Structure formats: structure tokens, C-alpha cells
Amino acid sequence: MYYSATLARKNRQWMPQFAVPLRHFVLADGEAIDHDKTLDWYAELVSLHVTILKEIMAKELDNDPDIAELMALLDLMDNLPGEWNRQYLCQPIFCMWLNLVLKSFEDHSSLKNCTDQLYTLPLLLISLLQSIQADFQMRIWIGKAVDPIGLSWGLSAVNPGFHTLIVSPSAQEMSIWRDEECLATWSYDSLQPLQKSASVCMHRPGLLGVYDRYYALDSIEITDYERYAHFGWKDYKHLDYDQSTAEILQYMDASFTCLESAWPEALRGMQTYGRLLAVGSPMNLDSNNSASMNIFPFAQALEVPLKHPLKNLESMIHEMSHCKLHILLAGEKLYHNADDDLSFRHPWLPMARPLRGVMLGSHAFLNVLELYTRTSRTLPEMEAFSCEQFALRQAEVQHVLFEEAVKGDFTPKGLEFLTLMQDRFRTLAAEMRS
Secondary structure (H helix, E strand, C coil): CCCCHHHHHHHCCCCCCCCCCHHHHCCCCCCHHHHHHHHHHHHHHHHHHHHHHHHHHHHHCCCCCCHHHHHHHHHHHHCCCHHHHHHHHCCHHHHHHHHHHHHHHHCCCCHHHHHHHHCCHHHHCHHHHCCCCCCEEEEEEECCCECCCCCCEEEEECCCEEEEEEEECCCCEEEEEECCEEEEEEEHHHHCCCCCHHHCEECCCCCEEEEECEEECCCEEEEEHHHHHHHCCCCCECCCHHHHHHHHHHHHHHHHHHHHHHCHHHHHHHHHHCCEEEEEECCCCCCCCEECCCCCCCEEEEECCCCCHHHHHHHHHHHHHHHHHHHHHHHCCCECCCCCCCCEEECCEEEEECHHHHHHHHHHHHHHHHHHHHHHHHCHHHHHHHHHHHHHHHHHHHHHHHHHHHHCCECHHHHHHHHHHHHHHHHHHHHHHC
16 A cells, blocks of 8 residues: 555554465465455555545545545445455555545645545445435546446546536436536446446537446456556556457457466466556567556556467466565565665666565566466476476576575564475476476
8 A cells, every 4th residue: 555554553553463374475376265364454454544544634625515425435435344345445446546545645736636536436436326325416526537446337528527426316326417417327237247338328428438348257357558557657558449459358368268277276366466457558569568566456557468378477477476465565574674775686677676676576486487387287288388488587586585585684474485485486496397
């Protein structure tokens, strides 16, 4: 999260108790019960940050007449029962929204910018609003793209600005208005998961637009990088979805099919820790870059998938491993080295790195080695390529795990985790030798 665990402790004297075994974080797979424990813990951490946000809102926006509705909406989401609570608090889209709002307040952005971001919340959570019994209306902000959580459609405004959302339980419908004109209407049935945008009636498409969103395995969203350009990742080219969507989804399906055959447990891990893939056009035909950030959990940025399914998988497994380790680093103190202590190096970037970067790199490429070990023995047509890719990374990972990372000032938990990674590397190397 944007507010680090240290800052959260400064605002609160408690942090959620982290009780997930370290072995769960070594690889991209894991037991279902440990996935659930991890998400439960993370939901508690997000809830803590929601509490911090509400205190900031009460202090900074006490004169806003609509702030009570936003507070009530945050309370509604924060008090959902277990599984539903996880589904909303651990949603990539909500975590991004929360981090951006907190960052805006922390950076002392203009009050208008903070308010604009805050008032996208009702649209993000419109599937929750159908649980409210009385008719009501509230102010909302619609920008170039707003993706409601759990749905397969989103809304965009030609001229971003404030609109009015009217919720009518008696009529079982919702509508968006601007300047006393109804722009869009949809029934509660349109709020079912994976319901397509055709069910949204657009009265003024020149002012408000609706678009479909795309999911792999009904759970991993594949979206346009430009929609999440505020990630601050490298400047990927904008995708022309009209020309490339079907092809991209075809490549992704081929990659997921390979993963399901070779490492099905990691596919379930992807559905937990890598649920948003923001893709962009490659800067050149040979590139296969990818990125993730600890302040945008459960999300990855990828260049347009290459036609080779295993290279696609390598990028996804690599970034999903980062997403998973970021959660562990938020919950457990693994080392004492400061993040500005640039005393370390690894072969994947030319500059000096903090221990955190060394751990993230070695952990991600250990998982890449795991991927190629499994594909070499389960996908005969990929055996030669898998062995070649394993050999390409083996010496690099060995050097970092056994010569570079060991220089760190680890806590007992950190030493345990490093040992688990070293043991897994030895096992993989022995398997590939045989």
C-alpha cells in the first residue's frame, strides 16, 4: 500500500497479525487455505488504510456536503462478511484507487484533484449499491474510464466531470444524469458478474460511453495499459483494441493453457495475485518487458503478449512473484537493511540495488526456473526451449542466492525464507541435471 507498514504503525498501534507460513511465498503456487489467509490479512491491512483515509476526509473535507455518503459507502464495504470483504478490499482496482487518493492527500495535491478521485468511488462500487433499501442520489465523478469492480463493462465521459447517480431500489435500476438530462440507465440485472455492456442503455452516447472489458478464466482482467497509465510504468504505446483484442486474448489463452498443463497450482496463484494485466504495444518487436509495483497490488503491466506462450508466461510468473513477495514484505520483517542502502548488485540491472531489489529479483527468477523445469517435463514440444531458458538463468540465480543475498542483515524469518529459496534452487538444479 502507499502508506507503508511503518507509517500505518505510526497512525495505529496495531497491525494485522501475519500468520501465513513462509513456505507459501517461495513459489507462485500454494495451498488454497494459504491463499485465503493471505487475502484475509491483506484485507485487514487495506481496512486499516481505509480508516486512515476516513480520518483524512473528515479533517480535510468537513465542509463538503456529500462527504457523509462517501463515508457511508466506505463503511458499507468495510463491514462486508469475510469472502465479500476480500473480494472488494483486495480488488486491484480498489487498491489502486485507495493508493492514488492517499497519495494525493499526502502530496498535498489540490483539493479539487483529491475530490475528483474520491467521487469515482460510487461507480467503482455500484454492485454494492443495490443492497441499499431506500432511493437516493449522490454526486459522482466520471473521467476518461471508470471500471466498476466485478463487472464486465465500464463507463467513460467525453468531457470528464461531475454527474449525478440515482439509485432506485423500487424500480430496480440506476441512472446517471448531468444538467438534468439522463445519460444512461441500467437495471440491477446488469450488475451481475460478467454481464456485458449491451445491457446498459445509453441515452446520450455523445456525452457518455460504455465499453466491454475482457477476462481470462472469468477472473483475470486483461485491459489496456493506457487506462492505468497513472501507474508510472514505462511509456508503453497505446493499444488499438479494435484491431488487436482478439489476437491478444488468443495468445493469453494459449499461455494459460500451457500453465494449466505444466503448473496448475501456479494458475490458481495467478488468479489470486495477478488478477489485472494491463497490456501495451511493444516498443520494438523483440521486447517483452513487464512491470509491477508494491503500491498497486495484484496488478501487472505487460507489453503486448508475444506469440511464444512460454515467454508470455515467464513475464506473468515473474511479475506475479513480485506481487506475492510484496505482500510478504509488508507482513514480515525479513531484513534490517534500509531500502536506501544500495550495497548490493544483481545481474538483471546495471546499477547498485537495495537488498529488497536483490530479494525481488532472485525470487522472481527462481519462479521462472520452476516454470521451465515443469514445462520441460510436461510439454514435450517445449522441452528444448525450456531447457535452454533454464540454462540462461541458472547461473544468475545461483550467484544472487548464494553469494550476493547472503551479505544482507537478515532477521531469523528472513534467513528462513532465504534458506527455503536456496533449497528450492538446489532441487530444481538437480532435477534439470537428471
